[in-house]
Amino acid sequence: xxxxxxxxxxxxxxxxxxxxxxxxxxxxxxxxxxxxxxxxxxxxxxxxxxxxxxxxxxxxxxxxxxxxxxxxxxxxxxxxxxxxxxxxxxxxxxxxxxxxxxxxxxxxxxxxxxxxxxxxxxxxxxxxxxxxxxxxxxxxxxxxxxxxxxxxxxxxxxxxxxxxxxxxxxxxxxxxxxxxxxxxxxxxxxxxxxxxxxxxxxxxxxxxxxxxxxxxxxxxxxxxxxxxxxxxxxxxxxxxxxxxxxxxxxxxxxxxxxxxxxxxxxxxxxxxxxxxxxxxxxxxxxxxxxxxxxxxxxxxxxxxxxxxxxxxxxxxxxxxxxxxxxxxxxxxxxxxxxxxxxxxxxxxxxxxxxxxxxxxxxxxxxxxxxxxxxxxxxxxxxxxxxxxxxxxxxxxxxxxxxxxxxxxxxxxxxxxxxxxxxxxxxxxxxxxxxxxxxxxxxxxxxxxxxxxxxxxxxxxxxxxxxxxxxxxxxxxxxxxxxxxxxxxxxxxxxxxxxxxxxxxxxxxxxxxxxxxxxxxxxxxxxxxxxxxxxxxxxxxxxxxxxxxxxxxxxxxxxxxxxxxxxxxxxxxxxxxxxxxxxxxxxxxxxxxxxxxxxxxxxxxxxxxxxxxxxxxxxxxxxxxxxxxxxxxxxxxxxxxxxxxxxxxxxxxxxxxxxxxxxxxxxxxxxxxxxxxxxxxxxxxxxxxxxxxxxxx
Numbered sequence: 001x002x003x004x005x006x007x008x009x010x011x012x013x014x015x016x017x018x019x020x021x022x023x024x025x026x027x028x029x030x031x032x033x034x035x036x037x038x039x040x041x042x043x044x045x046x047x048x049x050x051x052x053x054x055x056x057x058x059x060x061x062x063x064x065x066x067x068x069x070x071x072x073x074x075x076x077x078x079x080x081x082x083x084x085x086x087x088x089x090x091x092x093x094x095x096x097x098x099x100x101x102x103x104x105x106x107x108x109x110x111x112x113x114x115x116x117x118x119x120x121x122x123x124x125x126x127x128x129x130x131x132x133x134x135x136x137x138x139x140x141x142x143x144x145x146x147x148x149x150x151x152x153x154x155x156x157x158x159x160x161x162x163x164x165x166x167x168x169x170x171x172x173x174x175x176x177x178x179x180x181x182x183x184x185x186x187x188x189x190x191x192x193x194x195x196x197x198x199x200x201x202x203x204x205x206x207x208x209x210x211x212x213x214x215x216x217x218x219x220x221x222x223x224x225x226x227x228x229x230x231x232x233x234x235x236x237x238x239x240x241x242x243x244x245x246x247x248x249x250x251x252x253x254x255x256x257x258x259x260x261x262x263x264x265x266x267x268x269x270x271x272x273x274x275x276x277x278x279x280x281x282x283x284x285x286x287x288x289x290x291x292x293x294x295x296x297x298x299x300x301x302x303x304x305x306x307x308x309x310x311x312x313x314x315x316x317x318x319x320x321x322x323x324x325x326x327x328x329x330x331x332x333x334x335x336x337x338x339x340x341x342x343x344x345x346x347x348x349x350x351x352x353x354x355x356x357x358x359x360x361x362x363x364x365x366x367x368x369x370x371x372x373x374x375x376x377x378x379x380x381x382x383x384x385x386x387x388x389x390x391x392x393x394x395x396x397x398x399x400x401x402x403x404x405x406x407x408x409x410x411x412x413x414x415x416x417x418x419x420x421x422x423x424x425x426x427x428x429x430x431x432x433x434x435x436x437x438x439x440x441x442x443x444x445x446x447x448x449x450x451x452x453x454x455x456x457x458x459x460x461x462x463x464x465x466x467x468x469x470x471x472x473x474x475x476x477x478x479x480x481x482x483x484x485x486x487x488x489x490x491x492x493x494x495x496x497x498x499x500x501x502x503x504x505x506x507x508x509x510x511x512x513x514x515x516x517x518x519x520x521x522x523x524x525x526x527x528x529x530x531x532x533x534x535x536x537x538x539x540x541x542x543x544x545x546x547x548x549x550x551x552x553x554x555x556x557x558x559x560x561x562x563x564x565x566x567x568x569x570x571x572x573x574x575x576x577x578x579x580x581x582x583x584x585x586x587x588x589x590x591x592x593x594x595x596x597x598x599x600x601x602x603x604x605x606x607x608x609x610x611x612x613x614x615x616x617x618x619x620x621x622x623x624x625x626x627x628x629x630x631x632x633x634x635x636x637x638x639x640x641x642x643x644x645x646x647x648x649x650x651x652x653x654x655x656x657x658x659x660x661x662x663x664x665x666x667x668x669x670x671x672x673x674x675x676x677x678x679x680x681x682x683x684x685x686x687x688x689x690x691x692x693x694x695x696x
């Protein structure tokens with residue numbers, strides 16, 4: 001076994017170890033905390049490079065794994081393990097590299113925060129947990145790391161816990177994702193019950209290997225579902241929660257209350273990517289079928305992804321918080337990834353995940369640079385004119401925006417998005433996901449153009465007078481900053497990572513073009529072939545032309561509404577809002593989903609909790625109190641009987657014996673004369689008694 005395969009555990013262990021040491025450091029140990037976290041990520045990245053090179057040079061090796069017994073119950077061993085395959089290798093490289101850039105960026109962004117040391121401790125634990133998810137060859141080990149990801153997301157989203165909004169957002173993220181994780185847990189238990197293992201690959205005995213998959217695909221359960229589809233749908237619940245799919249998407253926009261580097265890490269390399277990766281990892285289970293029709297599990301993934309892609313893109317059109325727009329954009333793009341997995345397979349969905357990781361990290365860190373340059377302002381209505389104040393940030397942000405929109409040919413998002421649309425066009429179940437994806441692409445181009453014009457075009461609207469408007473008083477601001485009227489470019493420690501991410505956002509698409517599908521070939525362990533004739537394949541050119549037209553149309557519509565006439569003041573109404581105020585209000589309130597949940601599920605939960613409290617107080621507690629009083633009454637009767645019956649009888653007997661003893665003690669003086677006198681008296685009495693008897 002190769003050295004890197006046997007020691008793959010070091011990749012997640014190093015950041016976790018750094019987090020453990022960082023937890024013991026004093027608050028003022030800022031430099032050691034940052035050096036530990038960044039150093040651990042550098043080492044993890046280097047080890048990831050070694051693992052990637054090993055897979056690249058040994059494509060014929062198949063899946064390499066290292067399993068070991070964790071504990072035994074009866075005759076059964078519960079095993080854990082890690083694995084190395086192309087999917088693991090590429091994810092390790094992405095997570096460690098993007099995470100490293102975010103760590104470096106955080107040094108500048110969090111420089112003035114008093115809890116700098118604690119921040120890097122949580123950040124390292126977050127990255128280590130995600131790397132643990134990636135290498136796991138056991139669904140149980142993956143679930144353990146998955147839950148650590150959930151814990152650290154709670155800690156980081158609520159990092160500024162003094163803000164009520166941040167504390168509420170952290171609790172919301174933790175609770176909503178736990179709802180999905182309940183389905184994940186049930187699916188995991190069911191899988192173990194059926195396959196008697198949670199290892200993915202174990203020399204033919206793993207849960208994702210042919211023997212187990214054949215068994216799971218052949219047997220049916222409720223509603224005629226195969227066991228494979230039923231278990232896959234339950235596990236997908238966990239993925240939907242982590243990746244913010246409808247209806248469990250509500251936590252993700254609120255997660256923006258955390259520091260911007262946290263938002264970038266969550267939305268690009270770690271938490272939300274975990275859900276998509278989970279479906280890619282268990283794809284053989286999701287796709288296991290005895291027919292040629294796509295399984296119900298994959299159909300569920302496809303439809304949920306398509307609905308999420310359009311739903312979240314519509315909401316992003318009506319938002320004003322720069323990070324919240326990007327958050328809904330992430331939800332939408334995650335929907336694209338899920339749809340890609342459902343209609344096209346692992347390579348299609350994962351290619352968009354990898355490209356998205358770079359340009360979405362770029363956009364979030366770019367938004368952080370804007371917020372930093374505007375001294376904490378997050379409301380795009382209060383920005384404007386930043387292109388001349390922050391030229392580097394503007395250029396890299398424009399690259400990220402065009403990559404997200406899928407601008408033709410020169411940006412990675414174009415190639416990864418087109419691969420999804422092309423697969424959706426050929427899906428043999430329905431054409432609806434293709435049209436939904438195309439509409440989502442139009443909306444993406446539109447709302448990102450709107451955001452760029454609001455933030456970077458026109459004149460600056462950061463003047464202090466704009467804060468006098470009571471309608472805008474509740475703007476968003478990082479607690480470590482104060483609003484200033486003169487924006488400024490961010491320091492090099494923040495802009496250099498942005499430039500690196502921008503380069504990848506442009507160049508990464510080259511590894512997945514139809515002419516040179518290197519990424520797809522790498523995941524399939526095939527040799528990529530450069531052939532421009534691939535563009536002549538059925539549907540390639542029409543999809544490219546239609547998607548390009550849609551993106552350009554979205555950019556033109558964005559310019560028409562927001563670029564023709566610059567936004568004058570922060571109080572100016574939104575041009576689209578003026579055109580359709582009611583629809584725009586619905587979009588601005590996110591279709592009132594949170595309000596609906598509050599009025600239904602949360603209210604029902606509150607009512608039910610009160611019912612349970614009433615039952616606890618007056619029924620269960622009443623029953624307990626009744627039984628306790630019954631036993632107290634029995635105890636009182638027993639005590640009374642003991643006190644007034646048993647004790648007097650026993651005490652009276654003891655007193656009689658005691659008195660008899662005292663009387664007898666009078667005759668036990670120890671003097672011989674007294675004994676002789678008593679004998680004499682007794683003898684006299686005996687003679688008298690005998691004489692009296694003789695006379696009778």
